[in-house]
Amino acid sequence: MPDVAFWQGNQAIAQGALAAGCMFFAGYPITPSSDIMEEMAKELPASGGRFIQMEDEIGSIAATIGGSIAGLKSMTASSGPGISLKQENLGLAYMAEIPLVLVNVMRGGPSTGVPTKISQMDVMQARWGCHGDHGTIAYSPSSVQECYEIAIKAFNAAERYRQPVIILSDEVLGHMREKVFVPPAGSYAVANRKRPGVKPEKFVPYLADPEDDIPPMASFGDGYRWHVTGLAHNDFGFPSAREEEVEKNITRLVRKIDRFRDDIVEYEAYEVDDADIVVVSYGTVARSSITAVKDARKRGLKVGHFRPVTLWPFPDKEIFQISKRAKTIIVPELNCGQMVLEVERAVHGRAKVIKKGLVNGEVFMPEQISSFIQEVA
Amino acid sequence: MPRPEIIKWLRTQFFPHMWCPGCGHGIILHALLRALTDLEKKPEETVIASGIGCSSRMPGYINACTVHSTHGRSLAFATGIKLAKPELTVIDVMGDGDCSAIGGNHFIHACRRNIDITAIVMNNNIYGMTGGQASPTTPEGARATTAPYGVIDPSFDLCKLAEGAGATFVARSVVSNPKQCEKYIVDGIKHKGFSVVEIISTCHTQFGRRNKFRSPIDNINRVKDLSVSQAKAKDMTPEELKGKYVTGLFVNVEAPEYTDQYFSLVDKVKGE
Ligand SMILES: Cc1ncc(C[n+]2csc(CCOP(=O)(O)OP(=O)(O)O)c2C)c(N)n1
Ligand code: SF4
Numbered sequence: 001m002p003d004v005a006f007w008q009g010n011q012a013i014a015q016g017a018l019a020a021g022c023m024f025f026a027g028y029p030i031t032p033s034s035d036i037m038e039e040m041a042k043e044l045p046a047s048g049g050r051f052i053q054m055e056d057e058i059g060s061i062a063a064t065i066g067g068s069i070a071g072l073k074s075m076t077a078s079s080g081p082g083i084s085l086k087q088e089n090l091g092l093a094y095m096a097e098i099p100l101v102l103v104n105v106m107r108g109g110p111s112t113g114v115p116t117k118i119s120q121m122d123v124m125q126a127r128w129g130c131h132g133d134h135g136t137i138a139y140s141p142s143s144v145q146e147c148y149e150i151a152i153k154a155f156n157a158a159e160r161y162r163q164p165v166i167i168l169s170d171e172v173l174g175h176m177r178e179k180v181f182v183p184p185a186g187s188y189a190v191a192n193r194k195r196p197g198v199k200p201e202k203f204v205p206y207l208a209d210p211e212d213d214i215p216p217m218a219s220f221g222d223g224y225r226w227h228v229t230g231l232a233h234n235d236f237g238f239p240s241a242r243e244e245e246v247e248k249n250i251t252r253l254v255r256k257i258d259r260f261r262d263d264i265v266e267y268e269a270y271e272v273d274d275a276d277i278v279v280v281s282y283g284t285v286a287r288s289s290i291t292a293v294k295d296a297r298k299r300g301l302k303v304g305h306f307r308p309v310t311l312w313p314f315p316d317k318e319i320f321q322i323s324k325r326a327k328t329i330i331v332p333e334l335n336c337g338q339m340v341l342e343v344e345r346a347v348h349g350r351a352k353v354i355k356k357g358l359v360n361g362e363v364f365m366p367e368q369i370s371s372f373i374q375e376v377a
Numbered sequence: 378m379p380r381p382e383i384i385k386w387l388r389t390q391f392f393p394h395m396w397c398p399g400c401g402h403g404i405i406l407h408a409l410l411r412a413l414t415d416l417e418k419k420p421e422e423t424v425i426a427s428g429i430g431c432s433s434r435m436p437g438y439i440n441a442c443t444v445h446s447t448h449g450r451s452l453a454f455a456t457g458i459k460l461a462k463p464e465l466t467v468i469d470v471m472g473d474g475d476c477s478a479i480g481g482n483h484f485i486h487a488c489r490r491n492i493d494i495t496a497i498v499m500n501n502n503i504y505g506m507t508g509g510q511a512s513p514t515t516p517e518g519a520r521a522t523t524a525p526y527g528v529i530d531p532s533f534d535l536c537k538l539a540e541g542a543g544a545t546f547v548a549r550s551v552v553s554n555p556k557q558c559e560k561y562i563v564d565g566i567k568h569k570g571f572s573v574v575e576i577i578s579t580c581h582t583q584f585g586r587r588n589k590f591r592s593p594i595d596n597i598n599r600v601k602d603l604s605v606s607q608a609k610a611k612d613m614t615p616e617e618l619k620g621k622y623v624t625g626l627f628v629n630v631e632a633p634e635y636t637d638q639y640f641s642l643v644d645k646v647k648g649e
Contacts, residue, residue: 024461045646050460050639055486059453062446062483066457069444070465074457088447200421220442221462223421227388227437229445238391239437239445 016151024067071219117361135257399593449480
């Protein structure tokens, strides 16, 4: 029997992280994500984990990476300006292949923007925020239950693919309280990073297994010695500017996610099979969209909803399938048009894609989505 | 030639190293390795972290658990590692730009926390790696590529900064005195708490060349001539001390260490 809790989204992410085995959290306060940090400050010492309030967000993600290098499942969380500050070291974690979870509870931007209100303006930042090429995994929960479950999934993906994984939550979800069914420990999958199978003398730290392109990871302190660097490196982890070594390094970072795209991608399709109109939305907005779609169905309109759960990798093949039948795809999001670019890319012109943006700090109401549907029905 | 037990600490397969022949940083590497050998540290239980710069390339050559992180941020990485595994010996090597410009915030907070990390600041008074731009420790009047008419900014006294921020072990030496460098590194590592060992290094390529000290040896002699022991400095006026490198052990006090504090908190919370 699962326990039932009544949590806020931020709290659920913290609890999900703990359920996944998170033992290290470093952060710096910022609205609307601070609750995650506060929950970890309360819970981690009690479970023997590590919690530290750092001097800024740059230091927070740096310490988080340090915790992971030393073998602990590690997380940091922030919003808006704090996420911008984390980008450089996020890049180091991609380059050095250090597993960690980064939670972004999205608020209005750019700059200080609207700290206390929702946005979905960081979708592209999650993909391309730090300089350089790499694969990205970013989840977008749309209920408090899902905040909990996605925190576990995010850790599993970070451990399995040996890289940072982003959770793109938002201000409304972070502060909304809902019932959560908490599964008993042992009833859900928990992944742990692959450890080296060879003796320390034989360990080649960045030699990837051909079957998954992922190198096993040793922790500092468990007998292995290795070099962590943000410079392009060879299999020995040593800096290299040799063309073939750099090429091998960077292409593998991208390929290790590309090849598992189908395992990673998650979405929720609702009444899309016979739909003429499909609304594609994510996060908090999806809640309004689904209400509007149900309402339209009652009125006899053939409307469906598609919700990417992973924004990165983007469920492009799945949306392409939908566009074979649907004539119109409506994309409401709380920015001036970010994910819609991916939708347009996915449909290859087979359906009309309508962009609907909202950047006033409010959420689309179901009636607004209904009127978008009405406009094209 | 270094002793065989020191060579064991080196990743000689990656030599030749990238430092210019005659760079002062090599003297610090050797002093650090002698210290680790003297202290009978095990490389697999020793972490050497760094930021970015010529100085920060040092960990790559040390066959231990090494992190070459981002410019200025190494102490935050080291803090995470130490908190995760307090049983590890954690040493952080930084350049003067790394430590006091871009990394100044992490530096003062590591001092404040008194976390058991030994920070070795390799102060060559210049941004070596990027081509000789002025750093926060370039002496007033000295020339740099970004100060072609001479630096007008007052420079940092890193030891005073560390002391003010709460470091519990603070010492300064110069590369012209490798024995003293080694001693302070040994004592810094032995010290329980945050230790700062500033070592005045040399960069003939980027600093010396623009300041009439062409050869490596000219630069070593320069820092030797400018260094004054703490004992001597006591009897000198501020004017006489201007531009001098005062060497010595400035702070050595006991105070609660951060990870000890953290784990007693864990025990307390668990007991409740
Ligand atoms: C964020 C960032 N800004 C700037 C740089 C460029 N950069 C690399 S090393 C360096 C300065 C190095 O000087 P210092 O720390 O004094 O070490 P040195 O090379 O003199 O040993 C700078 C500015 C960088 N790598 N990252
Ligand atoms: S540029 Fe200066 S600091 Fe860098 S290796 Fe050469 S001498 Fe050393």
